[in-house]
Amino acid sequence: MNGRPILTAAETRAAEAAVFATGVTVEQAMEAAGGVVAEAAWRHAGRVPTLVLCGPGNNGGDGYVIARLLKARGLKVRVAASGEPKTDAARAMRARWDGPVEPLADVAPAPLLIDALFGTGLARPLDPAIAAPLERLAKAARLRIAVDLPSGVGTDDGALLGPGIAYEMTVALAVLKPAHRLQPAAALMGRLVLGDIDIPGASKLVEIARPHLPAPGPADHKYTRGHVVVAEGAMPGAALLSAMAAQRGGAGYVTLAGRATGQGGPAAIVRRDAPLGEILADDRVGVALVGPGLGRDAAARALLDVALAAGRPLVLDADALVLLAGSGALSGMPILTPHEGEFTKLFGELPGSRIDRARAAAERSRAVVVLKGPDTVVAAPDGRAAIAAPAPGWLATAGTGDVLAGLIAANRARGLDPFDAACAGVWLHGYAARLAGAGLIADDLIAHLPRALEACL
């Protein structure tokens, strides 16, 4: 799978254990971890008086190493701890720290705060006796750096288990964890740096990577590049946005068909008033996109039924998802693109993290599920899943979902597998949003798609 692996706390421990089984010691891994964080802190903050907060586990162990290494570089470093170290490796690192260790409760702040209280081992919400001084010291500092994770977030679900402090930098150790990309935790990370400590991790969960989308070759023509048919329903503006996004997103041929309610848009988009079933009977149709502006009435239902029966690759969005509520497994592995509200209507209240929920929904529906949001998750029925890197909050505006559906449709029509097509669409969408910048509207995203595509050649 493309993209940086993301490992849960248990998977990270298993990856560490596999390395320890080869003869590497925990102390060596901890020295390496402390080394990468000290280096990153030095490069980020320079010669700044520093306070390192150490917890009871191996995250705290990393903290004692960081304190020693920064002190060796000539920094003024103080250490405060929430208690005595509880692991052998952390005790060993505590013993190698030659300065005092102050109690957390009443320690004075410093301009740089390094938080090594808890990492992947946090098992429950932070006690106020730890959360209160952490918050006080973070507020008084000028710069805040988190070791592996901000203390007080759920590693696997990104939940808030502490004061929700925003850091300037987080140094993820060995691999990314779900909390680095899942909200609300992801918003606290600041600059996210991956600290390589030579512990390889493989996972069925990755960060969505820039896709490779080669330019059309000499043998390509409009149909090999992908023919996207977008169903036009009650609100034709939404379908037009999807159609334009599919077109600028690389599709060779885009047709609007269905209720023939719309007008306007580029002359290169073909409008047909033949019955949708007749149009989808053409085996050169690469994908049918149904849902944006579809409506929820009998006519909408009829269009959806025609598309479901046509046997073409499908992308189902918006109203189509609401109409699908209560249906079981779907055939042909369609791509479903619900936001939270549509997801709940479609699948009910599922337990677990956004990743767990998207995976369960994908398995149940036999579809690729794109659970949209500030931390979009893509999941396939075979367990593959991917999380998008943070995209600009400016995407929270009308029509951007229609653009995403069109982009995913274009990538599916060009022949990508449903999971890869969904990931490619999400990546292009986020990248186009960064190019479009502050105050973007959905139409601006479409205007920036050619440059986003160029980045993938």
Ligand SMILES: NC(=O)C1=CN([C@@H]2O[C@H](COP(=O)(O)OP(=O)(O)OC[C@H]3O[C@@H](n4cnc5c(N)ncnc54)[C@H](O)[C@@H]3O)[C@@H](O)[C@H]2O)[C@H](O)CC1
């Ligand atoms: N990824 C790697 O290869 C390496 C990671 N390292 C660092 O180790 C931590 C994980 O260490 P671990 O000891 O498993 O967990 P923590 O330090 O996060 O904390 C466990 C410790 O805390 C207690 N505890 C849990 N929740 C609470 C709470 N709410 N209040 C109080 N105490 C709590 C628990 O009982 C334990 O005693 C990882 O993040 C990296 O930073 C290593 O350096 C090796 C390489």
Ligand SMILES: [K+]
């Ligand atoms: K931490």
